[in-house]
Amino acid sequence: MESAARVERAHSGDLAWLVSVDRHVSRDWVQSCVESEAYLVARRGDDAAGFLRHSMFWRSIPxxxxxxxxxxxxxxxxxxxxxxxxxxxxxxAGAAMLMTSSMADEAEPQAWHRRNGFQPAGTLDLSPYQATPEIFFVKPL
Ligand SMILES: CC(C)(COP(=O)(O)OP(=O)(O)OC[C@H]1O[C@@H](n2cnc3c(N)ncnc32)[C@H](O)[C@@H]1OP(=O)(O)O)[C@@H](O)C(=O)NCCC(=O)NCCS
Structure with missing residues (x-):
């Protein structure tokens, strides 16, 4: 039987792997996020299998x-x-809500967010950064 993944905060040993897979941000930002404990990493055995990078909207909402x-x-x-x-x-930590977002033309991530209890809360045109609008999702806790 395959072992389940365990989840823990990323550490400096994850940096090279995170830089190789988290392609939306710079190496410096990846390093900063490792240091500020903004990554969770899932491991199967000794190998990293996935990551979740998080921040705080308004420095208040995860x-x-x-x-x-x-x-x-x-x-x-x-x-x-x-x-x-x-x-x-x-x-x-006492959060009352979670947030995330997804490009409006990416059906699969949206389906996964909905499956995790998120509901769409509005769409923003972020055209200086991307041609496709961004849908924001919220999940009250
Ligand atoms: C989205 C992603 C993180 C899901 O991770 P995963 O480990 O494959 O998902 P899980 O195995 O935990 O899936 C859990 C459940 O969600 C379902 N699921 C998986 N991907 C799904 C998707 N894209 N849409 C809807 N449901 C999905 C699975 O079937 C499973 O359902 P079940 O428990 O009823 O069998 C992964 O597919 C991925 O890395 N995608 C590319 C990056 C991305 O799109 N990220 C999301 C936007 S930030």
């Missing part, structure tokens, strides 16, 4: 920036474990 699972390991519950660990930590 915001899931990006969740990623190694393509070979998708559909095995790794993403769900990452999301649950983040949600549990936010709840324990």
């Amino acid at each position: 915001f899931m920036d990006l969740v990623f699972v190694d393509v070979r390991l998708r559909g095995k519950g790794v993403g769900s474990r990452l999301f649950s660990a983040w949600e549990d930590a936010a709840r324990a």
